Amino acid sequence: MSVRRYAKIQYKASINTFIHPSAQIGTGCNIGAFSTIGKDVVIGNNTFISSNVTLENCTIGTNVMIHPGVRIGQDGFGFLLDTNGFHVKKAQEFQVEIHNNVEIGANCTIDRGSWRNTVIGTGCKLDNLIQIGHNVQLGRGCAIAAQCGIAGSTTLGTNVHVGGQVGIAQHLIIGDNVRIAAKSGVMKHLASNATYGGTPAIPIMEYRRQLIQLERQSHPSNT
Numbered sequence: 001m002s003v004r005r006y007a008k009i010q011y012k013a014s015i016n017t018f019i020h021p022s023a024q025i026g027t028g029c030n031i032g033a034f035s036t037i038g039k040d041v042v043i044g045n046n047t048f049i050s051s052n053v054t055l056e057n058c059t060i061g062t063n064v065m066i067h068p069g070v071r072i073g074q075d076g077f078g079f080l081l082d083t084n085g086f087h088v089k090k091a092q093e094f095q096v097e098i099h100n101n102v103e104i105g106a107n108c109t110i111d112r113g114s115w116r117n118t119v120i121g122t123g124c125k126l127d128n129l130i131q132i133g134h135n136v137q138l139g140r141g142c143a144i145a146a147q148c149g150i151a152g153s154t155t156l157g158t159n160v161h162v163g164g165q166v167g168i169a170q171h172l173i174i175g176d177n178v179r180i181a182a183k184s185g186v187m188k189h190l191a192s193n194a195t196y197g198g199t200p201a202i203p204i205m206e207y208r209r210q211l212i213q214l215e216r217q218s219h220p221s222n223t
Contacts, residue, residue, distance in 0.1 A: 017031060017032070017033055017034060017035050017036075018035075018036045018037065019031070019037040020037060020038050020039045020040075020041070022039050022040050023037045023038070023039070023040065023041045023042070023043070024041070024042045024043065025037070025043045026043055026044045026045035026046070026047065026062065027045050027046070028045050028046040028047075029043055029045070029046065029047045029048070029049070030047075030048045030049065031049045031053075032049060032050040032051035032052070032053065032068070033051045033052075034051055034052045035049055035050075035051060035052060035053040035054070035055075036053070036054045036055065036056075037049075037055050038054070038055060038056030038057070038073070039056070040057075041055050041056060041057075041058055041059070041060070041073075042058075042059040042060065043055075043059075043060045043064075044060060044061045044062035044063075044064065044100065045062045045063075046062055046063050047060055047061070047062065047063065047064040047065070047066070048064070048065045048066065049066045050066060050067050050068040050070075050106075051068050052068050052069050053066055053068065053069065053070045053071075053072075054070075054071045054072070054073075054074075055072050055073060056072070056073040056074065057073035057074075057094075057095050057096060057112045058072045058073040058095055058096035058097070058098065058110075058112070059095065059096075059097055059098065060072075060098045061098055061099045061100035061101070061102065061122070062100045062101075063100055063101045064098055064100070064101070064102045064103070064104075065102075065103040065104070066103075066104045067103075067104060067105050067106040067108075067128070068106050068107070069106050069107040070104050070105075070106070070107065070108050070109075070110075071108075071109045071110070072096050072098065072104075072109075072110045073095070073096045073110070073111075073112045074109070074111060074112065075089075075092040075111065075112065075134075076092050076111035076112060076113070076114055076118075076133055076134025076135070076152060077111070077133065077134070077152070078090035078092060078114050078134060078152070090114060091114065092111070092112050092113065092114045092134060093112075093113075093114070094112055094113030094114060094115065094116055094117045094118070094134075094135075095112055095113065095117045095118070096110050096111075096112050096113070096117065096118045096119075096120075097117050097118070097119045097120070098110075098120045099119070099120060099121050099122040099123075099124075099140075100122050100123075101122055101123045102120050102121075102122070102123065102124050102125070102126075103124075103125050103126065104120075104126045105126050105127045105128035105129070105130065105146070106128045106129070107128055107129050108126050108128065108129065108130045108131075108132070109130075109131050109132065110132040111132065111133055111134040111136075111152075112134060113134050113135045114134050114135060114152075115135060115153075116135050116137075117135075117137075118132065118133075118134060118135055118136050118137065119136075119137040119138065120132070120138050121137075121138050121139045121140040121141070121142065121158070122140045122141070123140055123141045124138050124140070124141065124142045124143070124144075125142075125143045125144070126144050127144060127145045127146040127148075127164070128146045128147075129146050129147050130144055130146065130147070130148050130149070130150075131148075131149040131150070132150050133149075133150055133151045133152035133153070133154070133170070134152045134153070135152050135153040136150050136151075136152065136153065136154050136155070136156075137155045137156070138156045138160070139155075139156055139157045139158035139159070139160065139176070140158045140159070141158055141159045142156050142158070142159065142160045142161070142162070143160075143161050143162070144161075144162040144166075145162060145163050145164035145165075145166075145182065146164050146165075147164055147165045148162055148164065148165065148166045148167070148168070149166075149167050149168070150168045151167075151168060151169050151170035151171075152170045152171070153170055153171045154168055154169070154170060154171060154172045154173070154174070155172070155173050155174065156174045156178075157173075157174060157175050157176035157177070157178065157192060158176045158177070159176060159177050160174055160175075160176070160177070160178045160179075160180075161178075161179045161180070162180045163180055163181050163182030163183070163184070164182045164183070165182055165183045166180050166181075166182065166183065166184050166185075166186065167184075167185050167186065168180075168186040169185075169186060169187050169188075172186065172187075172188065172189050172190075173189045173190075174186070174189070174190045175189075175190055175191050175192030175193065175194075176192040176193065177192055177193045178190050178191075178192060178193070178194060178195070178196065179194075179195040179196070179204075180195075180196050180197070180201060181195070181196065181197030181198075181201075181204060181207075183199075184196060184197050184198055184199060184201040185198075185199030185200055185201060186200070186201045187199075187200040187201070188200065188201075198210070
């Protein structure tokens with residue numbers, strides 16, 4: 001962190017970027033104001049971390065760009081029911097891996113794993129306001145638009161493109177080169193090299209036929 005000699009800093013001002021002594025930060029990195037780099041976090045070379053970012057329980061690759069307000073490495077949403085029917089927290093003891101050349105938009109949250117590492121593959125691009133649940137793994141080159149949520153333990157293959165406001169359920173496998181239309185709800189595995197839409201998500205041409213049929217039924221005088 002550097003302060004320009006001509007900066008006007010008032011008495012009792014606080015400059016609160018925190019870097020844990022055990023963190024490892026590569027050359028050419030830039031870390032913004034009020035960010036926290038936690039214990040044993042590793043950050044690769046030439047990575048840009050904007051303001052108000054919290055990194056813990058994670059490794060960050062080289063040439064990564066992390067926008068304001070991102071949270072990486074916090075506990076995932078995992079609970080078990082005890083004999084009295086109360087929710088008991090399940091241990092979240094694994095890490096988050098952010099591979100090289102990833103960009104993570106503002107206010108995204110990426111949870112640490114409970115039984116395997118959460119992984120964001122090389123070259124992935126995440127828009128703003130995305131939730132990545134614990135144990136989720138994204139393959140190389142995925143692109144995810146704003147306000148998507150991917151529930152725990154789901155795996156996306158390589159070059160998967162996800163439209164805005166898509167919800168993907170837990171423990172699913174999404175194949176390589178899949179395209180998912182905006183506002184879809186994915187509730188089952190999706191085969192590779194296809195485009196899907198709707199809730200529940202189905203092949204896009206079938207979804208479009210359903211929309212046409214619904215329109216005709218709603219306005220029979222126009223058919």
